[in-house]
Each structure stands twice: as C-alpha cells, then as structure tokens.
Amino acid sequence: MAKEKAVTAFPRPKGPAVTGIGVLAPTGLSTAEHWDSVLAGKSGIGRITRFDPSGYPVQLAGELPGFEKGTVPGRLVPQTDRWTHIGLTAAQQALADAGVDPARRPEYEMAVVTSSSSGGTEFGQHEMTKLYTGGPSHVGAYQSIAWFYAATTGQISILHGMRGPCGVVACEQAGGLESLRQAGRLLSQGIGLVVAGGTDGSLCPYGLTAQIANGMVSEATDPTKAYAPFDAEASGYLPGEGGAIFVLEDYDSALARGAPVYGTVAGYGAGFDPPPGSPRPPALRRVIELALADAGIQAADIDVVFADAMGVPAADRAEARALTEVFGPHGTPVTAPKTLTGRLYGGGSSLDVATALLALRDDTVPATAATSQLAPGCEDLDIVLGEPRCRPLHTALVVARGYGGFTAAVVLRSSGPGSAPVTAESEQKGKNE
Template sequence: MSASGRGRDGRPTAVVTGVGVVAPTGVGARGHWESVLAGKSGLGRITRFDPSGYPVRVAGEVPGFDAREEVPGRLVPQTDRFTHFALAAADAALGDAGADPAAFPEYGMAVVTASSSGGTEFGQHEMERLYRNGPSWVGVYQSIAWFYAATTGQVSIRHGMRGPCGVLCCEQAGGLDALGQARRLLDTGSHLVLSGGTDASLCPYGLVAQMSSGHLSAVDDPARAYLPFDPAASGHVPGEGGAFLTVETAESARRRGAGHYGALLGYAAGFDPPPGSGRPPVLAAVIRRALADARLGAADVDVVFADACGTPEQDLAEARAVTEVFGPGAVPVTAPKTLTGRLYAGGAALDAVTALLALSKGVIPHTAGPVGPAPGCEIDLVLGRPRRTAPRTALVLARGHGGFTSALLLGAGDRADRTH
C-alpha cells in the first residue's frame, strides 16, 4: 500500500478497522482469540434440542448469548437467532472501529452479508404452528425473519446505512465473497461497509438439511469428531455464530485517526465443475487468481487458513491444491475452525477475523485435534501449539457445498496492540 492509501493498481486500499465475533469460542474478539491460542474447544453435545434421535449429536454452540441483552427488545421476537448474532457482531465491529454511523453520509455506508440457511429455527417454529394449529397461528414476522437477507436489512436499518446493501448465498464460501463485494463497493464510492456473516442452524430442521451433504461427522466424542487432514477424518461438525468486519478505505481510516487490523489485498472466486465431468476442482486456479489480484507471488504468503472440510476426499483435494501452488510443505497451513465447527455463512468471515488477529499478534494459531496429515496431504499443518513467526500475509480459503470456492489474501495492519 502506498502513502496515498492506494494499491499498486491504483484502486483504494480496503482495510479492516473493526471486528465483532459471536462464536462457540466466545462472544467478542478477545475471548475468541484467547480460546484459539489456548486450543480451547467450543464443541460439545447439542443442547439447543435433544439430539439423541439423530446421527449427529456434536456441534459448536455459542455460549452465554442472551439476545435480550444484545439486541433491542422489540427485535428479539421479530427475528431469528442468526440475525441476533449479526446485530451483536455488527455493533461490536463498529464499536471496535470507533466508527459512529452518524458521522458518515447515510448513502455512503453499505452492508453486505453472507447467508446460508436464513432464519431456520424461526421458520421451523412457524411451520410447526402451521401444521399443528393452522394458518391463523403463523406469526406475521415469518414473512421476513426466515429470509436470507433479513440480517442485511436489520443491520442497515438499525445503523441508518442506506447505501448499497446485499447478501451472498454461497454457503461456507459466502463470508469471503461478501468481503470481496465490500472491496468493490469501496471502489465505487462507499465510505464504510459492514460485512461478514452469521448462521444459526442448530435446530432439527437445520441439522437434517445439513446432513444431506453427507459431510457431517457422526462421532460422539467432541475431541475426535472434527479432524481435518487427519487419517481419522470422518467429516465436520456443524456450528453457529460468525463475525462482522468494518471495512473502509485506508484514506478514510487515516482521516479518522483509526488503526486497522489489515488490508484486503486480493480476492478471487470460482465454481467447481459437476462431479463426473472429468475436470479438476478449481481451488488451485482460484488461489492463483487471488495472488494475481494482490500482485503477490506464492513465496509472499506466510500462512494459509484452510477450508478444512473434514472428509478424506475433500481434505486431500485441498491439500493437493495448496501443494500445487506453494509446493510440498512450503507454507504453514492451519484450521482453527476445529474449535468451533463449520459455521457455514459465518465460517469464512470468522476465519478472516482470526487471520487478521494472527497477523496483528505475529502468531500462527495451531489446528487442535488432528495428530498429523493423512497420506497424500503434503502440507505443513500447524499442530500442537501456535507458531510465533510474525506472519505478514495470510491466505484464507473457503469452499461451499455445491462447488462454491473462494480465496482472500490479507495483509498485516497497524493494530498490534489492540484486541477487543
């Protein structure tokens, strides 16, 4: 980034000035980061409903979250848990950035989020009322609370953000796609963008829908249920929560006297070919395009935050893509999401926050759970404990069910002394 706040291609440099986290590892970026460094897992037996009749009984649940303390009272019965998470995380991201929406032009502030399943739990309860009691029992808010864009709308309304607003439905990849869109919006004149994603699908309806992918782990031991890249990998664990980020141009942050966690250096996305087509997955090509967008080479990347699907086939495909671009064992690879489970729309946004915190703290967090890479996975998987290697550039990878594939390159910022 030049002194003018523009990248080498002349576009404004997008920087992250604030983050907000609501995750199984903690509510708040500080608690989340402390859990990540300590390898403290947020996985356990599902408590939001009785899972005994289901093959999947372990998940990552957000601890101690009380919507009545985090969300305006009138919104609690009108919105789903995934929107409650988003409102709390968005508030935290703005507060962390020191950004008062009243100080920005209302049409210069944008909101772009990721959504996977929308208001699943709210929708399930309303469908129960419909089938048990009839149409007159369905609440009026069903028409908006289940909607995948409900979070975008509620965040923009609450903070008076009347600029471009949107939602991307790309499952696990959506959090990176939302940040890619946030960068585009800054290019076209937006002053500030709230971006990220949350999910809350830990209800019977949501769990059954997730099981259809065939990628969920049925292991009952939380410590052994989610072991990406490990010889004992058996799928992933579902989770709830996510993260929001305040994204501005470097020039805007400098005018406000605001520090930043890091910059969005490069982004790319693609879509896997259909199974049986004979064509390879697109992940390696997407990584190369993200590097080209950032005008970086493979040797410039200090750490890769893996997608880590947790199934042997998908893990091997990801490991091969990383090896194809960087070389065998040439770059540290980590997957802190083993502590939270895969959060779908919230997962990649949380990975981006974790990567930014890693850059700001000069440490690569480890992957808790796995004992070592499975045969064929020729990657330098960070295990056992964090590595203090002062990384400056991180690559975050995400793949969504159905073929969505995204990559985001992040560069270190100037907020090494603050984690809220």
C-alpha cells in the same frame, strides 16, 4: 500477545482496510474471548444442548456459550431469527471497535453486505410448527421476513440508518469471503463505510436435518476427535453457529480519521468446482492463483494459509493437492482453527478472516486441534499442530469451499510496520524510521 513488528521495507497496503471486528463464536462472545480460546486450544465443541439430539445421527456441534439475544433491541427479538440476533450483535461490536457512530455519518454513504447460508431456519421451524398444530391463523406476520436470506443485512441497515447499496451473498461456507469482495467494490465506487461478513445460527432440528443430508457431517461422538481435517481418521466435519462481522473503509480515509487498521483485503479470487464426473480439476488451485495475482504477490509471499479443512477425506486430499501445487511441499504453514468451532456455514470464512487478522497482528499462527496423524495425500502439508507457532507474519491466505461448488480465496495483508493494528501515528513512525 501483541508486540512491535520489525520495521522493514513494506509495500503500501492495497485494498479496503478492516477497522472493526465483531466476533460471536463457540470459542467466545467477543473478539478477545475468541482469540484467547484459539491460542489456548480451548474448544467450543460439545453435545448439542439447544434441543435433544438423541434421535439424530449427529449429536455434536459448536454452540455459542450463553448467548440469548445479545445486544438486539427488545422489539426486534420476536421479529427476527437467532442468526440475525448474532449478526446484529456482531455488527454492533464491530462498529464500536472501529470507533464509528453511524448517526454521525451520511446515511447514503454506508452500506451492508452479509453472507447467508440457510437463512432463519429456527424461526421458520417454530412458525411451521404453529401452522401444523394450530392452522394458518397461528402463523405470525414476521415469518415472511425473518427466514429470508437478506434479513440480517436488512436489520443491520435499518437499525444503523445505513441506506447505501445493501445486499446478501448466498455462497454457503465461502460467502463471508465474497462479502468482503463486494465491500471492496462498493468502497471503490465512493461508499465511505461497509459493514460486511457473515453469521449463521441453524442448530435446530430442522436446520440440523438439512445439514446432515449432504452426508459429510461427522457422526463421531468424541468431541476431541470428531472434526479432524487432514487426519488419517477424518470422518467429516461438525456444524456450528456464529461468525464475524467487519467494518471496512478506504485505507487512507481510515487513517485520516485516526482509526486503527487490522489489515487490508489485498486480493480475491473465486470460481466454481466442476460437476461430479467432469474431467476438469477442482477450482481451488486456480482460485488461489487468482487471489495471489489480484494482490500482486507470489506464493512465496504468503506467510500462513487458513485452510477450508472440510474433514471429508476426499475433500481434504483435494485441498492438500491444491495447496501443495501452489506452495510446494511443506512450503507454507497451514492451519484450521475452525476445529474448535465447527464449520459455521454462512459465518465460517468470516470467522477465519477475523482469526487470520488477529494472527497477523500478533505474529502467531494458531494450531489445528484434533488433527494428529496426517492422512495419505496430506503429508506434504505443513499443518501447525499442538501449540501455536510464533513467527513474523505479514500476509495470510484464507480459502473456503461452499457446498455446491462455490470456491473463494482472499489475501490479507498486515497494514505495515509499527504496532498492530496500525494507526496513522504508527504508520508515520514506520516511515520515519
């Protein structure tokens, strides 16, 4: 659905440029497959098949369709968790999409920052089973690294020879947004390229048990209605696996090498929710305002909001209140395509960013599946329901709230006039016209 954007007076992009996207999601094992599914409203939610969920209160989730080891080198498969397999494969997609050959770049000018939520739980579960059934001599040496939060960052760094500053952020659902902020800081310090984003893959008995402990996961059995944020019958969210990885570069450097640019990370805000019982309000409104201020824009400049959309009635009302206070009643279209995938924890907000960049590219706001009747306290939101909404899009806001209180928001901007993603040629064409 990509098309020419109208040529208008457009501010020079601010912030790091996204030049490559890699997506593995319940909606598809590539960026194109995911976007096609989102536009068609094709859900990746179904009964869990990776193990028998009969004895668990939660039996639905978003699983990667047909994913085994992806493009992970054979020697790494037994050494690493499924979550890392997903991250390595998405990173390779993103590098290919950006036209980057790491072997041709200075190794200390490339960095990696990923988001992690639960770490390598499936690998850890298998090793604990060996421990309990066979004793300590049956536990493999790779248990010490495969479960670790930084394993995916480390494996991407090693595989591609990226020896610049590397790190991991553990902010649950909001971690993907924080990884972009960290990437921007590294680029501002002279690093030439950063691989950032997040993935998760914790659909195993141990992982699911840990997730349902918070009491917010939906136990509904109808996959078309189980995860319906802002809906009058919302009953919680569904878990999922997957995420998105990005290649980020300095904007001018990306154009100089002829790289396509999907958009820029123009603004960022973060904060923590107060503890239960505190008189202080939730952090979301302030976090959104910080992101807008960082981008140097007003609320009216936002063309679409990708909501956190927890699906928990009280959390939905709190988010609706914050969005209404910032944008006004029915002020800006709001969408939550994560209803097609479930909440992906460490990969969730990264996937939202990927979807938002594709929405900017194609001037199309995807619809929110499952939601049909807005709940009391959410009626003032302009939720995009039913079919995608086509309209000019230049700026998107993505918000995320992680379990434990971490809250983040990013402003994404289309790169300018001309075809999307923008190239050096299309930018110059826009300037000349």
